[in-house]
Each structure stands twice: as C-alpha cells, then as structure tokens.
Amino acid sequence: MPLTAVDNPLTLRLLGLLVEQPMHPYALAVALNERYPYLHAKNGSVYTLVRSMAEAGWVAPTGVEQMGNRPARTVYALTDQGWDVFQERVRRQIREAKVTTSAFVDALAYLGALDRAEAPRVLRGRLESLAERIAELEGASDPGLPEITMIEVGFVLHQLRAEAEWIRALIARIDLGELAWPAKGRT
Incomplete structure (x- = not known):
C-alpha cells in the first residue's frame, strides 16, 4: 500500500475525519478503525500519511494535546489547500472510480x-x-x-x-x- 498521501486510498478518509475535527495521528488511527473496521489500518501508516499530508500542505499542526502520563501529541487540522484537495478527490473519485473486478x-x-x-x-x-x-x-x-x-x-x-x-x-x-x-x- 502506498505510504505517500498523494497515492494512498486512506488519504480521502483521513482528510474526511479532519473535516469533522482536528485530531492527532493516534486519534485519527483509532477513529479510522472504529468507523471502517474492515480496512484494518495500521497506526504506522496513519502517522506516515499525516506526515506526508503535512509536507504537502494539506494539514497543519494546531497545537499539542497531552492527557495524563501519555506522551504529548501534535493535533492536525485541514488547511485551505487540504480542503480543496479533499473536495477535488471526492469529485474525481465519484465521477471516475472504476468498478474493480474482484x-x-x-x-x-x-x-x-x-x-x-x-x-x-x-x-x-x-x-x-x-x-x-x-x-x-x-x-x-x-x-x-x-x-x-x-x-x-x-x-x-x-x-x-x-x-x-x-x-x-x-x-x-x-x-x-x-x-x-x-x-x-x-x-
């Protein structure tokens, strides 16, 4: 599975979760697996994708969250560019996604x-x-x-x-x- 945000099919879902609310990568991984349990997304993949999306300018850190003795976690939110990319991917995939032969x-x-x-x-x-x-x-x-x-x-x-x-x-x-x-x- 591709680990760059440009190519990975999880990217649309991650961007969609960030439309709902800013989250740190671990919370994104948990939310992704709760909402789409059939995907079996790995935490490491989510962290890598968030990093790729940040490098692409689609998400940006908005602060750090720390609860109890847990490590501090950087919270990310969608940028204006990320919103545009998200909307364009939704448009394109609805319009062009091929029915795959299973x-x-x-x-x-x-x-x-x-x-x-x-x-x-x-x-x-x-x-x-x-x-x-x-x-x-x-x-x-x-x-x-x-x-x-x-x-x-x-x-x-x-x-x-x-x-x-x-x-x-x-x-x-x-x-x-x-x-x-x-x-x-x-x-």
Missing part, C-alpha cells in the same frame, strides 16, 4: 468447473463470509452520526446484501436443476 467474479466465471453438488456448498461458504462482513459493517454504524457522514457504509451494505440475495437465488437454481451444468472438467 477475485470472486473471476472465480464465478468458472463455477461450472466444480461438481454440481459442490458448487452450492462453496457458494454457501461465500454467504457465510458475506453475513460476517454485513454484521461487521452494521456494527460499525454510529446512530449518533448523521447518515451522510457514513453514506458509503450504506452503499457497501446494499452491495453486500444484493450479492447475498443473488447467491441465494443461484444456489436455488443449481439445487433445482434449472442451471445447465457442463460435463465434468469443462466449463
């Missing part, structure tokens, strides 16, 4: 290579994985935040639920014999 879609293309009896079992394993991801995202929701703050979580949940529904229907079609199955060893 490994699941690639493997799905060859589902017929599996035995007809095995395919539903494998697909049910996918359903279990989807159920876990859905539960994780539902647990990440904060009812105290306005929906627009985490609108992307709703979008991802919608996608995951739609995928699960499609897979359940596919399993039913396989189980009912509605889907023609290739001869063994041929897709």
Whole structure:
C-alpha cells in the first residue's frame, strides 16, 4: 500500500475525519478503525500519511494535546489547500472510480468447473463470509452520526446484501436443476 498521501486510498478518509475535527495521528488511527473496521489500518501508516499530508500542505499542526502520563501529541487540522484537495478527490473519485473486478467474479466465471453438488456448498461458504462482513459493517454504524457522514457504509451494505440475495437465488437454481451444468472438467 502506498505510504505517500498523494497515492494512498486512506488519504480521502483521513482528510474526511479532519473535516469533522482536528485530531492527532493516534486519534485519527483509532477513529479510522472504529468507523471502517474492515480496512484494518495500521497506526504506522496513519502517522506516515499525516506526515506526508503535512509536507504537502494539506494539514497543519494546531497545537499539542497531552492527557495524563501519555506522551504529548501534535493535533492536525485541514488547511485551505487540504480542503480543496479533499473536495477535488471526492469529485474525481465519484465521477471516475472504476468498478474493480474482484477475485470472486473471476472465480464465478468458472463455477461450472466444480461438481454440481459442490458448487452450492462453496457458494454457501461465500454467504457465510458475506453475513460476517454485513454484521461487521452494521456494527460499525454510529446512530449518533448523521447518515451522510457514513453514506458509503450504506452503499457497501446494499452491495453486500444484493450479492447475498443473488447467491441465494443461484444456489436455488443449481439445487433445482434449472442451471445447465457442463460435463465434468469443462466449463
């Protein structure tokens, strides 16, 4: 994963958190992992990105925070340039982000290579994985935040639920014999 702010996909989320309020890098890492637990962002990556964003002029120190015996931590806020970069990235990514081909879609293309009896079992394993991801995202929701703050979580949940529904229907079609199955060893 790139560790420069220009290239790293975490940058947009970090800038977004700083739109909400100034924070020190550790607080950013905690907030990032609480809001987006599926990212599994490393503290070191967040510190490096904040440093890169500061060097780029997108964030600037606003003071130092110290609580108890903990080390003093530099608090960063978005600069005007950072706000402009944030808005432009939002515009560009909404407009231009490509739908990526996932490994699941690639493997799905060859589902017929599996035995007809095995395919539903494998697909049910996918359903279990989807159920876990859905539960994780539902647990990440904060009812105290306005929906627009985490609108992307709703979008991802919608996608995951739609995928699960499609897979359940596919399993039913396989189980009912509605889907023609290739001869063994041929897709």
